[in-house]
Amino acid sequence: MSDRIYDPVIEEQVKSFPLIDVANAQESRDKITKFKQRLLDQGFERPTDNRVEEIEQMISGPDGAPDIPIRIYMPKDRSKLGPGFVNFHGGGFFMGDLESEHARCLIMSTKAGAVSVGIDYRLAPEHPFPAGVEDCYAGLKWVSENATDLKIDSDRIAVGGGSAGGNLSAAVALMARDRGGPTIAFQLLIYPVIDDRCDTPSMKSEPDHYVWTWQNSIDMWTHYIGHDRSTVSPYASPSRADNLSGLPPAYVMTAEHDPLRDEAILYAMRLMAAGVPTELQNFPGTVHGFDFLTASDVSTRAINEGVDAFKRAFL
Structure with missing residues:
Protein backbone atom coordinates (compact mmCIF):
# COMPACT_ATOMS: atom_id res chain seq x y z
CA MET A 1 0.00 0.00 0.00
CA SER A 2 0.98 3.69 -0.21
CA ASP A 3 1.93 6.09 2.56
CA ARG A 4 -1.70 6.58 3.55
CA ILE A 5 -2.35 6.18 7.28
CA TYR A 6 -4.94 3.56 8.21
CA ASP A 7 -6.63 2.72 11.46
CA PRO A 8 -4.39 -0.18 12.57
CA ASP A 30 -18.34 -17.44 -5.15
CA LYS A 31 -15.23 -15.91 -3.56
CA ILE A 32 -17.28 -13.85 -1.12
CA THR A 33 -19.43 -16.86 -0.23
CA LYS A 34 -16.31 -18.90 0.55
CA PHE A 35 -14.86 -16.04 2.59
CA LYS A 36 -18.04 -15.77 4.67
CA GLN A 37 -18.03 -19.52 5.24
CA ARG A 38 -14.43 -19.33 6.41
CA LEU A 39 -15.42 -16.68 8.94
CA LEU A 40 -18.20 -18.94 10.23
CA ASP A 41 -15.78 -21.84 10.46
CA GLN A 42 -13.45 -19.62 12.50
CA GLY A 43 -16.20 -18.93 15.04
CA PHE A 44 -17.82 -15.77 13.71
CA GLU A 45 -21.40 -15.69 14.92
CA ARG A 46 -24.34 -14.13 13.13
CA PRO A 47 -25.61 -11.33 15.39
CA THR A 48 -28.98 -11.90 17.01
CA ASP A 49 -31.00 -10.15 19.68
CA ASN A 50 -33.90 -11.72 21.55
CA ARG A 51 -35.59 -8.32 21.75
CA VAL A 52 -36.22 -8.39 18.00
CA GLU A 53 -38.34 -10.83 16.00
CA GLU A 54 -37.18 -11.56 12.45
CA ILE A 55 -39.99 -12.24 9.98
CA GLU A 56 -39.34 -13.27 6.37
CA GLN A 57 -41.98 -13.07 3.67
CA MET A 58 -42.57 -12.34 -0.01
CA ILE A 59 -44.20 -9.20 -1.37
CA SER A 60 -45.37 -8.31 -4.86
CA GLY A 61 -42.72 -6.98 -7.19
CA PRO A 62 -43.17 -4.26 -9.81
CA ASP A 63 -45.67 -5.00 -12.59
CA GLY A 64 -44.68 -8.22 -14.34
CA ALA A 65 -41.69 -8.83 -12.07
CA PRO A 66 -41.13 -11.67 -9.58
CA ASP A 67 -42.11 -11.36 -5.94
CA ILE A 68 -39.53 -9.78 -3.66
CA PRO A 69 -38.14 -11.45 -0.51
CA ILE A 70 -38.08 -9.16 2.51
CA ARG A 71 -37.13 -9.48 6.16
CA ILE A 72 -38.87 -7.52 8.91
CA TYR A 73 -37.08 -6.75 12.18
CA MET A 74 -39.84 -6.13 14.71
CA PRO A 75 -38.91 -4.94 18.21
CA LYS A 76 -40.92 -7.16 20.54
CA ASP A 77 -41.75 -4.29 22.89
CA ARG A 78 -43.23 -2.15 20.11
CA SER A 79 -46.60 -0.93 21.44
CA LYS A 80 -47.32 2.08 19.24
CA LEU A 81 -46.49 3.46 15.82
CA GLY A 82 -42.88 4.58 15.45
CA PRO A 83 -40.16 5.10 12.85
CA GLY A 84 -39.41 2.61 10.10
CA PHE A 85 -36.12 1.90 8.35
CA VAL A 86 -36.18 0.40 4.84
CA ASN A 87 -32.76 -1.06 4.06
CA PHE A 88 -31.27 -1.75 0.65
CA HIS A 89 -28.12 -3.86 0.95
CA GLY A 90 -24.79 -3.22 -0.71
CA GLY A 91 -22.82 -5.49 -3.00
CA GLY A 92 -22.07 -3.50 -6.13
CA PHE A 93 -25.56 -4.16 -7.56
CA PHE A 94 -24.44 -7.71 -8.43
CA MET A 95 -23.87 -9.38 -5.04
CA GLY A 96 -25.58 -9.56 -1.69
CA ASP A 97 -28.83 -10.63 -0.09
CA LEU A 98 -30.84 -10.13 3.10
CA GLU A 99 -27.87 -11.24 5.18
CA SER A 100 -25.54 -8.59 3.75
CA GLU A 101 -26.79 -5.80 6.01
CA HIS A 102 -28.47 -7.94 8.62
CA ALA A 103 -26.31 -6.35 11.30
CA ARG A 104 -27.30 -2.83 10.21
CA CYS A 105 -31.01 -3.69 10.27
CA LEU A 106 -30.69 -5.30 13.70
CA ILE A 107 -28.81 -2.30 15.09
CA MET A 108 -31.40 0.14 13.75
CA SER A 109 -34.10 -1.86 15.53
CA THR A 110 -32.27 -2.29 18.84
CA LYS A 111 -30.50 1.07 19.11
CA ALA A 112 -32.76 3.40 17.12
CA GLY A 113 -36.10 1.81 17.96
CA ALA A 114 -37.06 1.34 14.32
CA VAL A 115 -38.95 -1.43 12.62
CA SER A 116 -36.37 -2.35 9.98
CA VAL A 117 -37.32 -3.94 6.68
CA GLY A 118 -34.64 -5.40 4.40
CA ILE A 119 -35.43 -5.62 0.68
CA ASP A 120 -33.81 -8.39 -1.39
CA TYR A 121 -33.84 -6.77 -4.84
CA ARG A 122 -32.87 -8.40 -8.15
CA LEU A 123 -29.17 -8.32 -9.04
CA ALA A 124 -27.20 -7.35 -12.12
CA PRO A 125 -25.92 -8.39 -14.59
CA GLU A 126 -28.73 -10.93 -14.90
CA HIS A 127 -31.18 -8.15 -14.03
CA PRO A 128 -29.64 -4.79 -15.00
CA PHE A 129 -31.04 -1.35 -14.25
CA PRO A 130 -33.85 -0.56 -13.60
CA ALA A 131 -34.78 -3.95 -12.10
CA GLY A 132 -33.04 -3.52 -8.75
CA VAL A 133 -34.12 0.03 -8.03
CA GLU A 134 -37.71 -0.68 -9.11
CA ASP A 135 -37.76 -3.58 -6.63
CA CYS A 136 -36.52 -1.21 -3.95
CA TYR A 137 -39.18 1.36 -4.78
CA ALA A 138 -41.83 -1.39 -4.69
CA GLY A 139 -40.50 -2.41 -1.28
CA LEU A 140 -40.80 1.15 0.00
CA LYS A 141 -44.36 1.37 -1.32
CA TRP A 142 -45.29 -1.89 0.40
CA VAL A 143 -43.89 -0.68 3.72
CA SER A 144 -45.79 2.60 3.41
CA GLU A 145 -49.05 0.91 2.44
CA ASN A 146 -48.75 -1.60 5.30
CA ALA A 147 -47.27 0.81 7.81
CA THR A 148 -49.98 0.46 10.44
CA ASP A 149 -49.76 -3.34 10.46
CA LEU A 150 -45.98 -2.99 10.77
CA LYS A 151 -46.38 -0.56 13.69
CA ILE A 152 -44.72 2.13 11.58
CA ASP A 153 -45.78 5.76 11.33
CA SER A 154 -46.06 6.28 7.56
CA ASP A 155 -44.73 9.83 7.95
CA ARG A 156 -41.57 8.55 9.68
CA ILE A 157 -40.08 6.15 7.17
CA ALA A 158 -36.38 6.33 6.34
CA VAL A 159 -34.41 4.61 3.61
CA GLY A 160 -30.77 3.64 3.87
CA GLY A 161 -27.95 1.32 3.01
CA GLY A 162 -24.26 1.01 2.33
CA SER A 163 -22.38 1.30 -0.96
CA ALA A 164 -24.77 0.21 -3.73
CA GLY A 165 -27.46 0.31 -1.05
CA GLY A 166 -26.66 3.98 -0.54
CA ASN A 167 -27.12 4.51 -4.26
CA LEU A 168 -30.46 2.73 -4.22
CA SER A 169 -31.57 4.79 -1.22
CA ALA A 170 -30.70 8.05 -2.96
CA ALA A 171 -32.34 6.85 -6.17
CA VAL A 172 -35.53 5.76 -4.41
CA ALA A 173 -35.67 9.17 -2.72
CA LEU A 174 -35.55 10.78 -6.18
CA MET A 175 -38.22 8.40 -7.48
CA ALA A 176 -40.51 9.05 -4.52
CA ARG A 177 -40.17 12.80 -5.03
CA ASP A 178 -40.82 12.59 -8.76
CA ARG A 179 -43.67 10.06 -8.51
CA GLY A 180 -45.50 11.79 -5.71
CA GLY A 181 -44.64 9.40 -2.89
CA PRO A 182 -44.40 7.48 -0.71
CA THR A 183 -43.20 9.92 1.92
CA ILE A 184 -39.56 9.48 2.92
CA ALA A 185 -38.55 11.34 6.06
CA PHE A 186 -34.81 10.63 6.02
CA GLN A 187 -32.09 9.02 3.91
CA LEU A 188 -29.06 7.29 5.44
CA LEU A 189 -26.36 7.13 2.76
CA ILE A 190 -23.38 5.05 3.89
CA TYR A 191 -20.28 5.40 1.64
CA PRO A 192 -22.70 5.46 -1.30
CA VAL A 193 -21.97 4.58 -4.93
CA ILE A 194 -23.42 7.73 -6.42
CA ASP A 195 -21.74 8.61 -9.76
CA ASP A 196 -21.13 6.32 -12.73
CA ARG A 197 -18.50 8.65 -14.25
CA CYS A 198 -15.80 7.51 -11.78
CA ASP A 199 -13.68 10.62 -12.34
CA THR A 200 -13.24 12.19 -8.91
CA PRO A 201 -9.76 12.70 -7.39
CA SER A 202 -10.25 9.94 -4.82
CA MET A 203 -11.35 7.56 -7.56
CA LYS A 204 -8.60 8.31 -10.06
CA SER A 205 -5.52 9.14 -8.00
CA GLU A 206 -5.42 6.27 -5.52
CA PRO A 207 -5.44 2.93 -7.34
CA ASP A 208 -4.15 0.76 -4.50
CA HIS A 209 -7.04 0.87 -2.07
CA TYR A 210 -7.97 -2.04 0.11
CA VAL A 211 -11.41 -3.57 -0.54
CA TRP A 212 -12.47 -1.48 -3.57
CA THR A 213 -10.77 0.08 -6.59
CA TRP A 214 -11.44 2.28 -9.62
CA GLN A 215 -11.48 -0.80 -11.87
CA ASN A 216 -14.01 -2.48 -9.59
CA SER A 217 -16.25 0.56 -9.99
CA ILE A 218 -15.94 0.54 -13.78
CA ASP A 219 -16.86 -3.15 -13.95
CA MET A 220 -19.68 -2.74 -11.43
CA TRP A 221 -21.30 0.04 -13.44
CA THR A 222 -20.97 -2.03 -16.61
CA HIS A 223 -22.91 -4.84 -14.94
CA TYR A 224 -25.60 -2.42 -13.81
CA ILE A 225 -26.11 0.00 -16.71
CA GLY A 226 -24.04 -1.40 -19.59
CA HIS A 227 -21.33 0.23 -21.69
CA ASP A 228 -23.36 3.06 -23.21
CA ARG A 229 -23.09 6.08 -20.89
CA SER A 230 -24.46 8.67 -23.33
CA THR A 231 -27.73 8.91 -21.41
CA VAL A 232 -27.71 7.64 -17.83
CA SER A 233 -30.81 7.95 -15.67
CA PRO A 234 -30.44 9.72 -12.32
CA TYR A 235 -32.35 6.76 -10.89
CA ALA A 236 -29.25 4.72 -11.78
CA SER A 237 -26.63 7.36 -10.96
CA PRO A 238 -28.11 9.99 -8.61
CA SER A 239 -25.27 12.44 -9.27
CA ARG A 240 -26.73 12.79 -12.76
CA ALA A 241 -29.84 14.47 -11.33
CA ASP A 242 -30.09 18.13 -12.32
CA ASN A 243 -32.36 19.02 -9.41
CA LEU A 244 -31.87 17.77 -5.84
CA SER A 245 -34.37 20.09 -4.19
CA GLY A 246 -37.31 18.65 -2.33
CA LEU A 247 -35.46 15.54 -1.19
CA PRO A 248 -35.59 14.24 2.39
CA PRO A 249 -32.91 15.19 4.94
CA ALA A 250 -29.77 13.12 4.59
CA TYR A 251 -26.87 11.75 6.58
CA VAL A 252 -23.91 10.93 4.33
CA MET A 253 -21.02 8.89 5.71
CA THR A 254 -17.72 8.47 3.88
CA ALA A 255 -14.46 6.62 4.49
CA GLU A 256 -11.18 8.50 4.07
CA HIS A 257 -9.42 5.82 2.02
CA ASP A 258 -12.36 4.85 -0.18
CA PRO A 259 -12.28 5.66 -3.90
CA LEU A 260 -16.00 6.45 -3.57
CA ARG A 261 -15.32 9.16 -0.99
CA ASP A 262 -15.30 12.26 -3.18
CA GLU A 263 -18.41 11.48 -5.20
CA ALA A 264 -20.35 11.07 -1.96
CA ILE A 265 -18.94 14.32 -0.57
CA LEU A 266 -19.86 16.17 -3.76
CA TYR A 267 -23.38 14.74 -3.62
CA ALA A 268 -23.75 15.84 0.00
CA MET A 269 -22.58 19.34 -0.92
CA ARG A 270 -25.09 19.48 -3.77
CA LEU A 271 -27.85 18.40 -1.39
CA MET A 272 -26.87 21.24 0.95
CA ALA A 273 -26.81 23.74 -1.93
CA ALA A 274 -30.31 22.58 -2.90
CA GLY A 275 -31.59 23.36 0.59
CA VAL A 276 -31.77 19.76 1.79
CA PRO A 277 -30.76 19.42 5.47
CA THR A 278 -27.65 17.27 5.21
CA GLU A 279 -25.03 16.01 7.63
CA LEU A 280 -21.72 14.79 6.23
CA GLN A 281 -19.22 12.70 8.20
CA ASN A 282 -15.86 11.52 6.84
CA PHE A 283 -14.07 8.99 9.05
CA PRO A 284 -10.25 9.13 8.96
CA GLY A 285 -8.11 6.05 8.49
CA THR A 286 -11.00 3.97 7.19
CA VAL A 287 -11.82 1.94 4.07
CA HIS A 288 -14.92 1.04 2.10
CA GLY A 289 -17.19 -1.12 4.26
CA PHE A 290 -15.30 -0.33 7.45
CA ASP A 291 -18.36 -0.11 9.69
CA PHE A 292 -18.75 -3.89 9.49
CA LEU A 293 -15.30 -4.29 11.10
CA THR A 294 -16.67 -3.99 14.61
CA ALA A 295 -13.37 -4.67 16.39
CA SER A 296 -12.32 -1.10 15.57
CA ASP A 297 -13.29 1.84 17.78
CA VAL A 298 -13.80 4.08 14.75
CA SER A 299 -16.23 1.54 13.29
CA THR A 300 -18.25 1.48 16.50
CA ARG A 301 -18.30 5.28 16.54
CA ALA A 302 -19.46 5.39 12.92
CA ILE A 303 -22.31 2.99 13.63
CA ASN A 304 -23.40 4.96 16.67
CA GLU A 305 -23.27 8.28 14.83
CA GLY A 306 -25.46 6.87 12.06
CA VAL A 307 -27.96 5.68 14.66
CA ASP A 308 -27.90 9.08 16.36
CA ALA A 309 -28.49 10.86 13.05
CA PHE A 310 -31.50 8.62 12.43
CA LYS A 311 -32.89 9.35 15.88
CA ARG A 312 -32.36 13.11 15.49
CA ALA A 313 -34.35 13.03 12.27
CA PHE A 314 -37.43 11.97 14.21
CA LEU A 315 -37.19 14.21 17.26
Whole structure:
Protein backbone atom coordinates (compact mmCIF):
# COMPACT_ATOMS: atom_id res chain seq x y z
CA MET A 1 0.00 0.00 0.00
CA SER A 2 0.98 3.69 -0.21
CA ASP A 3 1.93 6.09 2.56
CA ARG A 4 -1.70 6.58 3.55
CA ILE A 5 -2.35 6.18 7.28
CA TYR A 6 -4.94 3.56 8.21
CA ASP A 7 -6.63 2.72 11.46
CA PRO A 8 -4.39 -0.18 12.57
CA VAL A 9 -7.23 -2.49 13.57
CA ILE A 10 -9.03 -1.94 10.28
CA GLU A 11 -5.88 -2.42 8.23
CA GLU A 12 -5.09 -5.70 9.95
CA GLN A 13 -8.60 -7.03 9.33
CA VAL A 14 -8.86 -6.04 5.67
CA LYS A 15 -5.59 -7.76 4.82
CA SER A 16 -7.50 -11.04 4.97
CA PHE A 17 -10.22 -9.89 2.57
CA PRO A 18 -10.30 -11.71 -0.78
CA LEU A 19 -9.38 -9.81 -3.94
CA ILE A 20 -12.24 -10.04 -6.42
CA ASP A 21 -12.41 -9.55 -10.16
CA VAL A 22 -15.69 -7.66 -10.43
CA ALA A 23 -15.71 -8.16 -14.21
CA ASN A 24 -16.57 -11.80 -13.44
CA ALA A 25 -19.72 -11.45 -11.35
CA GLN A 26 -20.26 -15.12 -10.53
CA GLU A 27 -16.63 -15.73 -9.63
CA SER A 28 -16.78 -12.73 -7.29
CA ARG A 29 -19.94 -14.04 -5.66
CA ASP A 30 -18.34 -17.44 -5.15
CA LYS A 31 -15.23 -15.91 -3.56
CA ILE A 32 -17.28 -13.85 -1.12
CA THR A 33 -19.43 -16.86 -0.23
CA LYS A 34 -16.31 -18.90 0.55
CA PHE A 35 -14.86 -16.04 2.59
CA LYS A 36 -18.04 -15.77 4.67
CA GLN A 37 -18.03 -19.52 5.24
CA ARG A 38 -14.43 -19.33 6.41
CA LEU A 39 -15.42 -16.68 8.94
CA LEU A 40 -18.20 -18.94 10.23
CA ASP A 41 -15.78 -21.84 10.46
CA GLN A 42 -13.45 -19.62 12.50
CA GLY A 43 -16.20 -18.93 15.04
CA PHE A 44 -17.82 -15.77 13.71
CA GLU A 45 -21.40 -15.69 14.92
CA ARG A 46 -24.34 -14.13 13.13
CA PRO A 47 -25.61 -11.33 15.39
CA THR A 48 -28.98 -11.90 17.01
CA ASP A 49 -31.00 -10.15 19.68
CA ASN A 50 -33.90 -11.72 21.55
CA ARG A 51 -35.59 -8.32 21.75
CA VAL A 52 -36.22 -8.39 18.00
CA GLU A 53 -38.34 -10.83 16.00
CA GLU A 54 -37.18 -11.56 12.45
CA ILE A 55 -39.99 -12.24 9.98
CA GLU A 56 -39.34 -13.27 6.37
CA GLN A 57 -41.98 -13.07 3.67
CA MET A 58 -42.57 -12.34 -0.01
CA ILE A 59 -44.20 -9.20 -1.37
CA SER A 60 -45.37 -8.31 -4.86
CA GLY A 61 -42.72 -6.98 -7.19
CA PRO A 62 -43.17 -4.26 -9.81
CA ASP A 63 -45.67 -5.00 -12.59
CA GLY A 64 -44.68 -8.22 -14.34
CA ALA A 65 -41.69 -8.83 -12.07
CA PRO A 66 -41.13 -11.67 -9.58
CA ASP A 67 -42.11 -11.36 -5.94
CA ILE A 68 -39.53 -9.78 -3.66
CA PRO A 69 -38.14 -11.45 -0.51
CA ILE A 70 -38.08 -9.16 2.51
CA ARG A 71 -37.13 -9.48 6.16
CA ILE A 72 -38.87 -7.52 8.91
CA TYR A 73 -37.08 -6.75 12.18
CA MET A 74 -39.84 -6.13 14.71
CA PRO A 75 -38.91 -4.94 18.21
CA LYS A 76 -40.92 -7.16 20.54
CA ASP A 77 -41.75 -4.29 22.89
CA ARG A 78 -43.23 -2.15 20.11
CA SER A 79 -46.60 -0.93 21.44
CA LYS A 80 -47.32 2.08 19.24
CA LEU A 81 -46.49 3.46 15.82
CA GLY A 82 -42.88 4.58 15.45
CA PRO A 83 -40.16 5.10 12.85
CA GLY A 84 -39.41 2.61 10.10
CA PHE A 85 -36.12 1.90 8.35
CA VAL A 86 -36.18 0.40 4.84
CA ASN A 87 -32.76 -1.06 4.06
CA PHE A 88 -31.27 -1.75 0.65
CA HIS A 89 -28.12 -3.86 0.95
CA GLY A 90 -24.79 -3.22 -0.71
CA GLY A 91 -22.82 -5.49 -3.00
CA GLY A 92 -22.07 -3.50 -6.13
CA PHE A 93 -25.56 -4.16 -7.56
CA PHE A 94 -24.44 -7.71 -8.43
CA MET A 95 -23.87 -9.38 -5.04
CA GLY A 96 -25.58 -9.56 -1.69
CA ASP A 97 -28.83 -10.63 -0.09
CA LEU A 98 -30.84 -10.13 3.10
CA GLU A 99 -27.87 -11.24 5.18
CA SER A 100 -25.54 -8.59 3.75
CA GLU A 101 -26.79 -5.80 6.01
CA HIS A 102 -28.47 -7.94 8.62
CA ALA A 103 -26.31 -6.35 11.30
CA ARG A 104 -27.30 -2.83 10.21
CA CYS A 105 -31.01 -3.69 10.27
CA LEU A 106 -30.69 -5.30 13.70
CA ILE A 107 -28.81 -2.30 15.09
CA MET A 108 -31.40 0.14 13.75
CA SER A 109 -34.10 -1.86 15.53
CA THR A 110 -32.27 -2.29 18.84
CA LYS A 111 -30.50 1.07 19.11
CA ALA A 112 -32.76 3.40 17.12
CA GLY A 113 -36.10 1.81 17.96
CA ALA A 114 -37.06 1.34 14.32
CA VAL A 115 -38.95 -1.43 12.62
CA SER A 116 -36.37 -2.35 9.98
CA VAL A 117 -37.32 -3.94 6.68
CA GLY A 118 -34.64 -5.40 4.40
CA ILE A 119 -35.43 -5.62 0.68
CA ASP A 120 -33.81 -8.39 -1.39
CA TYR A 121 -33.84 -6.77 -4.84
CA ARG A 122 -32.87 -8.40 -8.15
CA LEU A 123 -29.17 -8.32 -9.04
CA ALA A 124 -27.20 -7.35 -12.12
CA PRO A 125 -25.92 -8.39 -14.59
CA GLU A 126 -28.73 -10.93 -14.90
CA HIS A 127 -31.18 -8.15 -14.03
CA PRO A 128 -29.64 -4.79 -15.00
CA PHE A 129 -31.04 -1.35 -14.25
CA PRO A 130 -33.85 -0.56 -13.60
CA ALA A 131 -34.78 -3.95 -12.10
CA GLY A 132 -33.04 -3.52 -8.75
CA VAL A 133 -34.12 0.03 -8.03
CA GLU A 134 -37.71 -0.68 -9.11
CA ASP A 135 -37.76 -3.58 -6.63
CA CYS A 136 -36.52 -1.21 -3.95
CA TYR A 137 -39.18 1.36 -4.78
CA ALA A 138 -41.83 -1.39 -4.69
CA GLY A 139 -40.50 -2.41 -1.28
CA LEU A 140 -40.80 1.15 0.00
CA LYS A 141 -44.36 1.37 -1.32
CA TRP A 142 -45.29 -1.89 0.40
CA VAL A 143 -43.89 -0.68 3.72
CA SER A 144 -45.79 2.60 3.41
CA GLU A 145 -49.05 0.91 2.44
CA ASN A 146 -48.75 -1.60 5.30
CA ALA A 147 -47.27 0.81 7.81
CA THR A 148 -49.98 0.46 10.44
CA ASP A 149 -49.76 -3.34 10.46
CA LEU A 150 -45.98 -2.99 10.77
CA LYS A 151 -46.38 -0.56 13.69
CA ILE A 152 -44.72 2.13 11.58
CA ASP A 153 -45.78 5.76 11.33
CA SER A 154 -46.06 6.28 7.56
CA ASP A 155 -44.73 9.83 7.95
CA ARG A 156 -41.57 8.55 9.68
CA ILE A 157 -40.08 6.15 7.17
CA ALA A 158 -36.38 6.33 6.34
CA VAL A 159 -34.41 4.61 3.61
CA GLY A 160 -30.77 3.64 3.87
CA GLY A 161 -27.95 1.32 3.01
CA GLY A 162 -24.26 1.01 2.33
CA SER A 163 -22.38 1.30 -0.96
CA ALA A 164 -24.77 0.21 -3.73
CA GLY A 165 -27.46 0.31 -1.05
CA GLY A 166 -26.66 3.98 -0.54
CA ASN A 167 -27.12 4.51 -4.26
CA LEU A 168 -30.46 2.73 -4.22
CA SER A 169 -31.57 4.79 -1.22
CA ALA A 170 -30.70 8.05 -2.96
CA ALA A 171 -32.34 6.85 -6.17
CA VAL A 172 -35.53 5.76 -4.41
CA ALA A 173 -35.67 9.17 -2.72
CA LEU A 174 -35.55 10.78 -6.18
CA MET A 175 -38.22 8.40 -7.48
CA ALA A 176 -40.51 9.05 -4.52
CA ARG A 177 -40.17 12.80 -5.03
CA ASP A 178 -40.82 12.59 -8.76
CA ARG A 179 -43.67 10.06 -8.51
CA GLY A 180 -45.50 11.79 -5.71
CA GLY A 181 -44.64 9.40 -2.89
CA PRO A 182 -44.40 7.48 -0.71
CA THR A 183 -43.20 9.92 1.92
CA ILE A 184 -39.56 9.48 2.92
CA ALA A 185 -38.55 11.34 6.06
CA PHE A 186 -34.81 10.63 6.02
CA GLN A 187 -32.09 9.02 3.91
CA LEU A 188 -29.06 7.29 5.44
CA LEU A 189 -26.36 7.13 2.76
CA ILE A 190 -23.38 5.05 3.89
CA TYR A 191 -20.28 5.40 1.64
CA PRO A 192 -22.70 5.46 -1.30
CA VAL A 193 -21.97 4.58 -4.93
CA ILE A 194 -23.42 7.73 -6.42
CA ASP A 195 -21.74 8.61 -9.76
CA ASP A 196 -21.13 6.32 -12.73
CA ARG A 197 -18.50 8.65 -14.25
CA CYS A 198 -15.80 7.51 -11.78
CA ASP A 199 -13.68 10.62 -12.34
CA THR A 200 -13.24 12.19 -8.91
CA PRO A 201 -9.76 12.70 -7.39
CA SER A 202 -10.25 9.94 -4.82
CA MET A 203 -11.35 7.56 -7.56
CA LYS A 204 -8.60 8.31 -10.06
CA SER A 205 -5.52 9.14 -8.00
CA GLU A 206 -5.42 6.27 -5.52
CA PRO A 207 -5.44 2.93 -7.34
CA ASP A 208 -4.15 0.76 -4.50
CA HIS A 209 -7.04 0.87 -2.07
CA TYR A 210 -7.97 -2.04 0.11
CA VAL A 211 -11.41 -3.57 -0.54
CA TRP A 212 -12.47 -1.48 -3.57
CA THR A 213 -10.77 0.08 -6.59
CA TRP A 214 -11.44 2.28 -9.62
CA GLN A 215 -11.48 -0.80 -11.87
CA ASN A 216 -14.01 -2.48 -9.59
CA SER A 217 -16.25 0.56 -9.99
CA ILE A 218 -15.94 0.54 -13.78
CA ASP A 219 -16.86 -3.15 -13.95
CA MET A 220 -19.68 -2.74 -11.43
CA TRP A 221 -21.30 0.04 -13.44
CA THR A 222 -20.97 -2.03 -16.61
CA HIS A 223 -22.91 -4.84 -14.94
CA TYR A 224 -25.60 -2.42 -13.81
CA ILE A 225 -26.11 0.00 -16.71
CA GLY A 226 -24.04 -1.40 -19.59
CA HIS A 227 -21.33 0.23 -21.69
CA ASP A 228 -23.36 3.06 -23.21
CA ARG A 229 -23.09 6.08 -20.89
CA SER A 230 -24.46 8.67 -23.33
CA THR A 231 -27.73 8.91 -21.41
CA VAL A 232 -27.71 7.64 -17.83
CA SER A 233 -30.81 7.95 -15.67
CA PRO A 234 -30.44 9.72 -12.32
CA TYR A 235 -32.35 6.76 -10.89
CA ALA A 236 -29.25 4.72 -11.78
CA SER A 237 -26.63 7.36 -10.96
CA PRO A 238 -28.11 9.99 -8.61
CA SER A 239 -25.27 12.44 -9.27
CA ARG A 240 -26.73 12.79 -12.76
CA ALA A 241 -29.84 14.47 -11.33
CA ASP A 242 -30.09 18.13 -12.32
CA ASN A 243 -32.36 19.02 -9.41
CA LEU A 244 -31.87 17.77 -5.84
CA SER A 245 -34.37 20.09 -4.19
CA GLY A 246 -37.31 18.65 -2.33
CA LEU A 247 -35.46 15.54 -1.19
CA PRO A 248 -35.59 14.24 2.39
CA PRO A 249 -32.91 15.19 4.94
CA ALA A 250 -29.77 13.12 4.59
CA TYR A 251 -26.87 11.75 6.58
CA VAL A 252 -23.91 10.93 4.33
CA MET A 253 -21.02 8.89 5.71
CA THR A 254 -17.72 8.47 3.88
CA ALA A 255 -14.46 6.62 4.49
CA GLU A 256 -11.18 8.50 4.07
CA HIS A 257 -9.42 5.82 2.02
CA ASP A 258 -12.36 4.85 -0.18
CA PRO A 259 -12.28 5.66 -3.90
CA LEU A 260 -16.00 6.45 -3.57
CA ARG A 261 -15.32 9.16 -0.99
CA ASP A 262 -15.30 12.26 -3.18
CA GLU A 263 -18.41 11.48 -5.20
CA ALA A 264 -20.35 11.07 -1.96
CA ILE A 265 -18.94 14.32 -0.57
CA LEU A 266 -19.86 16.17 -3.76
CA TYR A 267 -23.38 14.74 -3.62
CA ALA A 268 -23.75 15.84 0.00
CA MET A 269 -22.58 19.34 -0.92
CA ARG A 270 -25.09 19.48 -3.77
CA LEU A 271 -27.85 18.40 -1.39
CA MET A 272 -26.87 21.24 0.95
CA ALA A 273 -26.81 23.74 -1.93
CA ALA A 274 -30.31 22.58 -2.90
CA GLY A 275 -31.59 23.36 0.59
CA VAL A 276 -31.77 19.76 1.79
CA PRO A 277 -30.76 19.42 5.47
CA THR A 278 -27.65 17.27 5.21
CA GLU A 279 -25.03 16.01 7.63
CA LEU A 280 -21.72 14.79 6.23
CA GLN A 281 -19.22 12.70 8.20
CA ASN A 282 -15.86 11.52 6.84
CA PHE A 283 -14.07 8.99 9.05
CA PRO A 284 -10.25 9.13 8.96
CA GLY A 285 -8.11 6.05 8.49
CA THR A 286 -11.00 3.97 7.19
CA VAL A 287 -11.82 1.94 4.07
CA HIS A 288 -14.92 1.04 2.10
CA GLY A 289 -17.19 -1.12 4.26
CA PHE A 290 -15.30 -0.33 7.45
CA ASP A 291 -18.36 -0.11 9.69
CA PHE A 292 -18.75 -3.89 9.49
CA LEU A 293 -15.30 -4.29 11.10
CA THR A 294 -16.67 -3.99 14.61
CA ALA A 295 -13.37 -4.67 16.39
CA SER A 296 -12.32 -1.10 15.57
CA ASP A 297 -13.29 1.84 17.78
CA VAL A 298 -13.80 4.08 14.75
CA SER A 299 -16.23 1.54 13.29
CA THR A 300 -18.25 1.48 16.50
CA ARG A 301 -18.30 5.28 16.54
CA ALA A 302 -19.46 5.39 12.92
CA ILE A 303 -22.31 2.99 13.63
CA ASN A 304 -23.40 4.96 16.67
CA GLU A 305 -23.27 8.28 14.83
CA GLY A 306 -25.46 6.87 12.06
CA VAL A 307 -27.96 5.68 14.66
CA ASP A 308 -27.90 9.08 16.36
CA ALA A 309 -28.49 10.86 13.05
CA PHE A 310 -31.50 8.62 12.43
CA LYS A 311 -32.89 9.35 15.88
CA ARG A 312 -32.36 13.11 15.49
CA ALA A 313 -34.35 13.03 12.27
CA PHE A 314 -37.43 11.97 14.21
CA LEU A 315 -37.19 14.21 17.26
